[in-house]
Amino acid sequence: xxxxxxxxxxxxxxxxxxxxxxxxxxxxxxxxxxxxxxxxxxxxxxxxxxxxxxxxxxxxxxxxxxxxxxxxxxxxxxxxxxxxxxxxxxxxxxxxxxxxxxxxxxxxxxxxxxxxxxxxxxxxxxxxxxxxxxxxxxxxxxxxxxxxxxxxxxxxxxxxxxxxxxxxxxxxxxxxxxxxxxxxxxxxxxxxxxxxxxxxxxxxxxxxxxxxxxxxxxxxxxxxxxxxxxxxxxxxxxxxxxxxxxxxxxxxxxxxxxxxxxxxxxxxxxxxxxxxxxxxxxxxxxxxxxxxx
Numbered sequence: 001x002x003x004x005x006x007x008x009x010x011x012x013x014x015x016x017x018x019x020x021x022x023x024x025x026x027x028x029x030x031x032x033x034x035x036x037x038x039x040x041x042x043x044x045x046x047x048x049x050x051x052x053x054x055x056x057x058x059x060x061x062x063x064x065x066x067x068x069x070x071x072x073x074x075x076x077x078x079x080x081x082x083x084x085x086x087x088x089x090x091x092x093x094x095x096x097x098x099x100x101x102x103x104x105x106x107x108x109x110x111x112x113x114x115x116x117x118x119x120x121x122x123x124x125x126x127x128x129x130x131x132x133x134x135x136x137x138x139x140x141x142x143x144x145x146x147x148x149x150x151x152x153x154x155x156x157x158x159x160x161x162x163x164x165x166x167x168x169x170x171x172x173x174x175x176x177x178x179x180x181x182x183x184x185x186x187x188x189x190x191x192x193x194x195x196x197x198x199x200x201x202x203x204x205x206x207x208x209x210x211x212x213x214x215x216x217x218x219x220x221x222x223x224x225x226x227x228x229x230x231x232x233x234x235x236x237x238x239x240x241x242x243x244x245x246x247x248x249x250x251x252x253x254x255x256x257x258x259x260x261x262x263x264x265x266x267x268x269x270x271x272x273x274x275x276x277x278x279x280x281x282x283x284x285x286x287x288x289x290x291x292x293x
Contacts, residue, residue: 016162016166017042017043017166017167018076018077018107018163018164018166018167019043019075019076019077020043020044020045020074020075020076020077021037021042021043021044021045021075021076021077021078021079021167022044022045022046022047022071022072022075022077022078022079023037023038023044023045023046023047023062023078023079023081024047024068024071024072024078024079024080024081024082024091024098025079025080025081025082025091025111025112026046026047026048026053026057026081027081027082027083028083028142029081029111029138029142029145030081030082030111031142032142032145032146032171033079033081033111033138033145033150033171033172034046034057034062034081035057035060035146036145036146036170036171037062037079037167037170037171038057038060038061038062039060039061040170041061042167042170043063044061044062044063045062045063045064045065045071045072045075046062046063046064046065046071047064047065047066047067047068047071047072048064048065048066049066051066054066068098068101069101072098072101072102072103072106073101073103074103075102075103075106076105076106076107076163077106077107077108077109077163077164077167078098078102078106078107078108078109079109079111079136079167079168080092080098080108080109080110080111080112081111081112081138082112083112084112084113084255085112085114085115085118085255085259087112088110088112088114088118088122089118089121092108092110092122092125093121093122093125099122099125099126099129099131100129102129102131104129104130104131105130105131105132106131106132107131107132107133107134107160107163107164108122108126108131108132108133108134109134109136109164109167109168110122110133110134110135110136110137111136111137111138111152112137113137113184113187113188113191113255113256113259114135114137114184114259115184115188115258115259115260115262115263115266116181116184116185116262116263116266116267117262117266119135119180119181119184120181123180123181132156132160133156133180134154134155134156134160134161134164134180135154135155135156135180135181135182135183135184136152136153136154136155136164136168136183137152137153137183137184137187138150138151138152138153138172139151139153139187139190140172141234145171145172148172148173150171150172150173151172151173151175152168152171152172152173152174152175153175153177153183153186153187154168154174154175154176154177154183155176155177155178155179155180155181155182155183155184156179156180157179157180161174161176185263187256188256188259188260188263189260191253191256191257191260192256192257192260192271192274192278193274194230194231194253195249195253195256195257195278195285196273196274196277196278196281197229197230197231198231198235198245198246198249198253198281198283198285199246199277199278199280199281199282199283199285200231200277200281201222201229201231201232201235201242202242202243202245202246202281202282202283203281203282204218204222204227205218205219205242206242206282215241215242219232219235219236219242220236223236243282243283246281246282246283247283249283249285250283250284250285253285254284254285254286257278257285257286258286261275261286
């Protein structure tokens with residue numbers, strides 16, 4: 001796994017820009033990513049069903065379309081950022097789905113965190129359509145994207161990653177994880193660990209209360225001591241109780257925990273202590289993911 005040496009705000013387009021780029025999925029995470037892409041100066045189309053969203057992106061310099069077929073026609077790279085596996089299957093797979101609409105030779109970049117079963121189905125269908133696939137889940141908060149703090153994990157062959165990196169670099173720091181599927185597996189482990197860290201921090205704050213230490217005081221101590229973590233940082237900035245932060249996080253983490261456990265089972269890997277902590281911690285982070293995915 002390689003990490004680029006450059007930092008700061010994402011790179012701007014260069015002479016290496018691959019050609020027309022389409023962005024699908026302008027939700028909570030996708031919208032700020034697409035805004036940076038639209039402002040890049042490259043040829044960009046944004047697919048959005050709502051007229052007011054199309055107007056916003058048109059004002060930023062992108063071509064905006066309410067037809068997915070029109071949006072992806074002629075695109076060299078199509079970036080997809082959807083909430084969960086259920087949405088990903090609905091939009092990308094099946095007759096008339098995104099893969100069926102793409103031209104042969106298109107590169108589809110999947111930013112949605114997904115388990116191996118869905119990813120393999122997408123990869124098989126992409127090969128049938130002579131479409132290349134890059135799995136590229138992202139790490140970072142939506143509020144941090146426009147300040148250049150998003151990380152894009154990327155899995156694919158080297159030549160394809162060379163092609164798409166100028167695009168992905170407009171909204172994040174690209175970390176190459178290996179071949180197709182490697183980025184998704186790494187992201188699942190990362191999110192599984194983050195879920196465990198949330199459980200541990202909530203438990204630590206609850207212990208601190210019993211010792212007469214305020215929530216704010218304990219989080220401040222953890223933020224500058226060896227017990228600190230990204231979970232501590234996010235929890236301290238949230239302006240909510242640790243329990244409320246855990247409950248809010250579980251909406252997003254439960255689907256990733258489920259996917260991580262399913263992937264571990266499929267590959268015969270042992271999640272070990274991570275599973276114990278996630279299952280037994282004070283916040284419910286296991287069970288049926290949202291939308292049944």
